Amino acid sequence: MALSGFVKVARQEGAESVDCGRNVPNDPAYHDIHISIVQNPGDAGCSGVVVEMIPHHRPTAWTPDLLNEVGTARLPVRMTGQLMFDSSHTPCMTGSPVRSSSASDPARASLWEIHPIYKFEVCPQGDCTSDTGWVPLEAWKRP
Secondary structure (H helix, E strand, O other), rough: OHHHHHHHEEEEOOOOOOOOOOOOOOOOOHHHEEEEEOOOOOOHHOEEEEEEEOOOOOOOOOOOHHHHHHHHHOOEEEEEEEEEOOOOOOEOOOEEEEOOOOOOOOOOOOOOOEEEEEEEEOOOOOOOOOOOOOEEEEHHOOO
């Protein structure tokens, strides 16, 4: 599955059962990166979806800081991965986050995610509608 949009916010996660919980070092290299993707820059998080970079085979350049730089630059992104239904979260209702037992529950319109992400690309020129010009996140040169 491929999805295009804009990075709203990316954040490093801590220990999760899906990534061996607390049986691995408490180090970002062993935990997911959650990314909120929206259709247009400036859209509310509740209108977007969540995608996740898992630690397995993730390039070291894929970091929340780099993803947030792409978001700040307001550049289109495209990610490819597996579509997954994650019922452990709560989607927004009437445009507002629903406070759940999980303080880290990200705002989202749907429980469907791209998780894991296999490929993450950036459109440095801002328009890749011709399907050309996409570059891998790790090759993106900051302005």
